[in-house]
Amino acid sequence: MSTATRSLPRAIGAHAILLTYTAIALFPVILVVMNSFKSRVGIFGAPLTPPTPKTFDLIGYTTVIGQGDFIHYFQNSLVVTVASLFFVLLFGAMAAFALSEYRFRGNTMMGLYLALGIMIPIRLGTVAILQLMVATGLVNTLTALILVYTAQGLPLAIFILSEFMKQVSSDLKNAGRIDGLSEYTIFFRLVLPLVRPSMATVAVFTMIPIWNDLWFPLILAPSEETKTVTLGAQLFLGQFVTNWNAILAALSLAILPVLILYVIFSRQLIRGITSGAVK
Amino acid sequence: MGSLKIENVKKAFGPVEVLKGIDLEVTDGEFVVFVGPSGCGKSTLLRVIAGLEDSTSGRVLIDGTDVSVTPPAKRGIAMVFQTYALYPHLTVKNNMALGLKQAGTPAAEIERRIKIASAMLSLEPYIERRPAELSGGQRQRVAIGRAVVREPKLFLFDEPLSNLDAALRVNTRLEIAQLHRRLKATMIYVTHDQVEAMTLADKIVVLNAGRIEQIGSPMELYNSPANEFVAGFIGSPKMNFVDGARLGETAKTIGVRPEHVTVDANSGAWKGTVVHAEHLGADTNLYLDCEKAGLITVRIFGVYNAETGATLYATPDAAKTYRFGPDGKVLK
Numbered sequence: 056m057s058t059a060t061r062s063l064p065r066a067i068g069a070h071a072i073l074l075t076y077t078a079i080a081l082f083p084v085i086l087v088v089m090n091s092f093k094s095r096v097g098i099f100g101a102p103l104t105p106p107t108p109k110t111f112d113l114i115g116y117t118t119v120i121g122q123g124d125f126i127h128y129f130q131n132s133l134v135v136t137v138a139s140l141f142f143v144l145l146f147g148a149m150a151a152f153a154l155s156e157y158r159f160r161g162n163t164m165m166g167l168y169l170a171l172g173i174m175i176p177i178r179l180g181t182v183a184i185l186q187l188m189v190a191t192g193l194v195n196t197l198t199a200l201i202l203v204y205t206a207q208g209l210p211l212a213i214f215i216l217s218e219f220m221k222q223v224s225s226d227l228k229n230a231g232r233i234d235g236l237s238e239y240t241i242f243f244r245l246v247l248p249l250v251r252p253s254m255a256t257v258a259v260f261t262m263i264p265i266w267n268d269l270w271f272p273l274i275l276a277p278s279e280e281t282k283t284v285t286l287g288a289q290l291f292l293g294q295f296v297t298n299w300n301a302i303l304a305a306l307s308l309a310i311l312p313v314l315i316l317y318v319i320f321s322r323q324l325i326r327g328i329t330s331g332a333v334k
Numbered sequence: 335m336g337s338l339k340i341e342n343v344k345k346a347f348g349p350v351e352v353l354k355g356i357d358l359e360v361t362d363g364e365f366v367v368f369v370g371p372s373g374c375g376k377s378t379l380l381r382v383i384a385g386l387e388d389s390t391s392g393r394v395l396i397d398g399t400d401v402s403v404t405p406p407a408k409r410g411i412a413m414v415f416q417t418y419a420l421y422p423h424l425t426v427k428n429n430m431a432l433g434l435k436q437a438g439t440p441a442a443e444i445e446r447r448i449k450i451a452s453a454m455l456s457l458e459p460y461i462e463r464r465p466a467e468l469s470g471g472q473r474q475r476v477a478i479g480r481a482v483v484r485e486p487k488l489f490l491f492d493e494p495l496s497n498l499d500a501a502l503r504v505n506t507r508l509e510i511a512q513l514h515r516r517l518k519a520t521m522i523y524v525t526h527d528q529v530e531a532m533t534l535a536d537k538i539v540v541l542n543a544g545r546i547e548q549i550g551s552p553m554e555l556y557n558s559p560a561n562e563f564v565a566g567f568i569g570s571p572k573m574n575f576v577d578g579a580r581l582g583e584t585a586k587t588i589g590v591r592p593e594h595v596t597v598d599a600n601s602g603a604w605k606g607t608v609v610h611a612e613h614l615g616a617d618t619n620l621y622l623d624c625e626k627a628g629l630i631t632v633r634i635f636g637v638y639n640a641e642t643g644a645t646l647y648a649t650p651d652a653a654k655t656y657r658f659g660p661d662g663k664v665l666k
Contacts, residue, residue: 224417224419226415226416226417226418226419226492227417227419227420227421229381229384229386229406229413229415229419230413230415230419230420230421230480231421232386232405232406232407233384233386233406233407233411233412233413233433234407234432234433234436234480235405235406235407235408235433235436235437236432236436244421244423245421248422248423249422
């Protein structure tokens with residue numbers, strides 16, 4: 056930034072606003088992580104203080120790892136999230152390519168139809184989905200969750216990606232056609248790498264609600280075999296007694312994988328933004 | 335080997351007719367330029383020839399074979415695009431090689447052709463670079479190289495110079511002209527810039543609103559335009575058009591090129607005042623507001639000092655005046 060465009064009060068103001076927002080956004084997360092390292096007395100006695108040698112206790116983590124099959128729950132969550140993400144990105148990108156690239160009868164209608172899913176929450180159809188899953192014998196399988204989450208993620212993915220696909224130079228695609236590349240090669244080798252930043256955006260938007268979802272695991276796959284982390288954490292929420300240590304520890308652990316995935320995608324995100332800006 | 339015939343090609347996007355029946359013949363080795371204002375259908379016509387767009391009706395024949403249903407890669411064409419359209423993830427060499435690899439050309443032959451093309455376009459220093467590491471001019475040369483290695487029957491250029499700056503444009507134009515002389519290949523070139531058309535073409539096809547207005551050599555179009563549109567489009571500055579009735583003429587419109595009007599301070603056919611003068615060094619453009627003829631442009635070779643507001647008399651060269659009928663066609 057040059058001195059001509061820098062103004063101290065303005066910089067301070069901007070930083071103050073951003074820092075306040077960061078503090079508000081991070082507060083609950085920090086509170087959860089902090090208290091997960093404290094004993095029960097410590098959590099209730101002084102919830103806002105960081106763990107001291109006196110209140111420090113790993114009881115939450117040992118409970119989580121000892122009781123229930125948390126490694127397995129994690130595995131389930133990861134399988135569901137990664138598989139759904141893969142299908143959403145693959146099918147979303149393909150549909151977006153078709154909608155933005157080819158002229159066919161009903162193109163606009165099809166685009167609108169697919170975008171409709173953004174406005175209508177998939178949960179409204181829970182009863183029908185459950186009946187469907189019962190009929191197909193998919194209840195209590197991870198496949199059921201993957202299918203539902205793929206359907207849930209597709210509308211937004213198609214909507215965002217088709218906008219970006221339209222911006223990919225048609226000359227480039229035509230150059231590929233003249234060089235004899237198939238439409239699949241054009242899509243996978245020429246177009247997809249160019250829309251990678253927007254794919255990362257879609258990935259982040261799709262991933263987080265899937266990871267955090269409690270609704271569908273509870274309804275479609277509540278068995279011990281197919282429990283996800285969020286559902287698994289409910290184990291410690293009793294009607295009369297709640298094991299806060301264990302819940303906070305489970306939640307803290309649940310942040311980690313999604314954080315790692317986010318870091319992977321956000322690097323793409325930032326690279327995409329800057330490479331576009333400076334060319 | 336490299337002739338093209340287009341028979342009554344029509345193209346419509348929904349209800350909008352972009353090409354309204356194009357007939358054209360291009361002989362082997364010719365450099366043909368499609369020129370016209372934006373939206374006249376010249377790019378669409380090129381894309382129909384390339385096979386990137388299907389024509390609604392009509393036939394396209396390359397070397398006498400109907401290619402209307404042949405995919406672009408099998409038509410024996412190569413195309414250079416306005417935006418270069420290089421594959422961003424491939425090096426210069428692989429950019430040039432991709433089409434040949436797809437066609438199953440032996441590696442040694444690919445190597446040989448790339449060597450020749452990169453020498454021809456002086457691309458050797460960049461052969462291992464990626465497009466992002468090249469300047470605009472270099473990128474366009476790579477794009478041309480990619481077309482050259484295919485040894486096509488037809489070269490198609492879609493406004494290849496539009497994204498380059500003025501100096502590079504002149505250089506690249508020269509290179510394309512030399513390339514044509516060396517390869518003796520048939521080339522079809524689309525541009526909206528009449529200077530490019532005039533300097534490169536053996537034959538110019540002037541298009542307007544989906545129709546061919548006139549086909550001819552650059553000098554034919556300049557000296558004997560068939561109608562008002564061609565007369566106005568070819569030549570810079572634009573031809574002056576004066577309402578015939580104001581001059582007491584029978585023709586609907588009288589046209590005279592700015593370079594065919596002389597000015598004099600004391601006497602002449604049209605009395606007018608200088609509205610604006612553009613001094614370009616080699617020549618001077620005067621804008622005169624004439625009592626009889628309205629606003630006209632006069633191009634004077636060399637330096638001519640004229641104050642804004644001064645009174646001058648303009649006289650058109652009678653031998654080089656065009657008369658147009660009410661339908662816009664030239665009257666003999």
